[in-house]
Amino acid sequence: MGLLWTGAIAPATAGPESAKHGKYLFDAAGCLGCHTKKDGKPLAGGRRLRTPFGHYYSPNITPHPEHGIGKWTSTDLKRSLREGVAPDGSHYFPVFPYPSYTGITDSDIADLWAYLKTVPSIAQANRPHDTKPPFGARIFMVAWKTLNFEPGPFKPDPYLSDQVNRGAYLVDVIGHCGECHTPRNAVGGLQRDRWLSGNPGGPEGEQVPNITPDRETGVGRWSDGDLDSLFRMGMTPEGDFVGGSMTEVIENSSGHLSESDLRAVIAYLRTLPPIRHKVESKKKGS
Ligand code: HEC
Ligand code: HEC
Structure with a gap:
């Protein structure tokens, strides 16, 4: 079934429909691959991402309260995707593609959240990144973001269909x-x-x-x-x-x-x- 862009931000779909649409978006957005290491448990993280700035390891985003995002609220998820900011106020590295995900609409973030709450919780600790300075310093991202990041949800172009x-x-x-x-x-x-x-x-x-x-x-x-x-x-x-x-x-x-x-x-x-x-x-x- 087609999910046509309506030109406006639709209210979040309710209940199981929300998680179902969240799963569709989750697939389209490729969250699984990056957050799952080879032969690892889904979304438990630990996948190595090789960049010119060093190796980054994806975190656990299952609902585990210690190792995952089990203590997060939907507002925390929104802040991470929209602004690239963690619940403790620190900045994410753009190897997490929030410079693109910033455009995800509020209702789609609500649906992603509804789906993420349904995945099995896995106790797997996060692995620290292995990067070259200054690309391992979260504070460096403040300057980086001023130059390379424009936050805000997607705005349809009224001149296009x-x-x-x-x-x-x-x-x-x-x-x-x-x-x-x-x-x-x-x-x-x-x-x-x-x-x-x-x-x-x-x-x-x-x-x-x-x-x-x-x-x-x-x-x-x-x-x-x-x-x-x-x-x-x-x-x-x-x-x-x-x-x-x-x-x-x-x-x-x-x-x-x-x-x-x-x-x-x-x-x-x-x-x-x-x-x-x-x-x-x-x-x-x-
Ligand atoms: C993780 C990185 C990555 C992402 C994300 C990605 N691509 Fe690609 N894409 C590649 C690579 C690498 C190739 C070349 C593969 C090869 O040489 O066999 C490719 C090839 C292609 C090709 C074939 C072009 C050609 O000349 O052969 C198209 C079309 C394409 N991608 C479109 C897309 C679209 C549309 C999206 C988003 C929905 C997308 N890609 C997302 C990495 C990516
Ligand atoms: C290209 C790989 C990649 C993709 C695709 C990706 N992520 Fe991530 N994600 C990461 C990395 C790497 C980090 C850690 C960034 C850091 O440490 O600054 C991260 C961080 C996160 C965090 C913060 C977790 C924490 O403990 O602070 C959340 C939540 C998250 N991603 C959710 C998602 C969702 C939802 C999707 C799909 C919409 C997604 N990610 C797609 C690589 C990715």
Whole structure:
């Protein structure tokens, strides 16, 4: 069933419907993969995220009262996603993609919260990050945020259709596609004027391709059907399968999108300004 963008922030759906919609958003947002280590318990954290600034380990976000977020309120979750701030007032590192999630609407955060409360609680302690200075210092994030972070919920563009706005919300906010597909500056901030034009220094050192409609270096020659096959099954127009971290996006996120949401994603990608920027596709393990 399609969840069309209405142009306004709808009130949070009540009861079990809220948790059900929360699960749909949770999948689309890829929360599971990052917060689960290989062969680990779901959402208990400990997955290593390799960045140019060092190794970060995701925390436990199950409802465990000591090791997870069992003592949190929905306001704490909202503050973490919207502002990148922890309940004790300290700042999160942007390896947690709150620079994208800041756009999640209040009612969608309420639904995510309703779902997170239903997952099994797991007693697994958090592992400290292993980073290079100053990228391990939370206080450094204050300056970083002034330059690289603009908080606030997604605002639909009145000049675009509901479908394109829904796609923008799914791509730029929920799917946080820009976190991998947009190049970053020297301190890891997203270069918003080069949005989705490809990133030679993606997660785990990957080459992440340009997905703007540029015909030479982006996906301008792909048909809607080509994009649809990629998002559902990971198949490219050449009949190859995409690799690296995109595999996870397809398995956990885009492959679960409703028909109308998938169409919205494709419609939005078509409206992006084409940017010429060649990123050599280099398969993992280089
Ligand atoms: C790209 C990987 C990644 C994704 C995707 C991701 N997270 Fe996280 N998340 C992290 C990391 C890493 C941290 C720790 C950041 C820090 O220590 O500053 C974190 C922190 C958190 C925290 C704070 C936990 C605490 O103990 O303070 C919450 C809550 C959270 N994430 C929820 C979510 C939800 C909900 C989603 C999906 C909407 C999500 N995350 C998606 C990597 C990710
Ligand atoms: C965790 C990082 C990550 C995220 C998040 C991500 N991608 Fe990707 N994406 C990749 C990588 C890496 C590749 C290249 C895979 C390869 O070379 O086989 C890729 C490939 C693609 C391709 C194929 C392009 C080509 O030229 O082959 C498209 C289209 C795409 N992604 C769209 C998206 C969209 C839309 C989203 C958000 C819903 C998204 N991606 C989220 C990492 C990511």
